[in-house]
Amino acid sequence: MNRERRDHLRDAAIDVLAQSGGRGLTHRAVDASAGMPPGTAKNYFPTRDALLQAAADRCQELYEQIPRPVPADREHLVLMLATLLRNAAGPGRSRLLAYLELQCEAARRPSLATVLDTIAAADFAHFEEAQRAAGLPVTAHRAATVTLAVHAAFPSLLAGGRRTLAATGLDDHEGFVRNLLHSVYGP
Template sequence: MNQDRRDRLRDAAVAVLAETGGRGLTHRAVDAAAAVPTGTAKNYFPTRDALLRGAAERCAEQYRALAAALAGAAPGPADAAQLAALLAGLLRDVAGPGRPRVLAYLELRAEAARRPWLAALLDPVAESDFAAYAHLLGAAGLPAGPGRASTLTLALHGAIPHLLTGAPATLAAAGLDDLDRFARDLLANVCAEANR
């Protein structure tokens, strides 16, 4: 099969999930989003589960590419200020160019609640965040125990739905109306016990 067309269909599936949610993910909708003849998606992904798998694999690839780009060749942020800037950049991506990927990923997580095979496929993406944030804390010279890494990871994951909906009052109440300040405050709170 043509890999470029397959990737185009997977990108279209991600776009459909982001725009219409899980209920809107159909072969016909993917064909339309990819601007290919009707029936093309069905040839590449014969079932809805195959479409879900393709979209999940694409989301995971995009996430890994973003993580690699943010990490670059450097060992990690050298201090708390650099880590805060990196975290704010991640959150800006969620609210900006990464929004479709993240919306699709959240739709896939909801589908995974009823499909164990999909949960197993997505689990490494979420699980890797805990180790990644522990590494970033340590690289920045901050306390990096499992508890702090979990707190940081879960706080960032918890911020995502609020950023996606963009409700101004909620963003202000959560401190997400200023992502630089939010990231600095989050790190200060996560590492507060070490500063006492």
């Protein structure tokens, strides 16, 4: 099978998940999003479960391609995490929406949970290493707390409710990260 077409269909599946949610993910919707003739997605991914798996696998591949900067100090870590938060509500919005949809689907499909668990484990390891590189007194618990707090911020950023963002401090990305690091690590 044509790998380029396969990847294009998997990217389209991610777009459909982001735009229409899990219930909107159909072969027909993926074909339309990819600009392919009807039946193309079904030819590559015969079932809806195969389509979900393909989207999850593609998310993992794309995640592995993300540059992993190493912060030189605490302030660089603040900027790195604030940029991540800004990206979640901006250019990375579509991929993150799809990823959250896949997490909901993974609650009922163990094969998806395995792929998403691999992504999460890599994310926790990267965040821990970034905190260590920034010179913070890292423990596994502290690093996990920071990572979980950043992950927990994503749905609120995606929803974009002004009152929620203000109440959580997410209307100021750098301030949110500074407060988080202060809460976990102290001044």
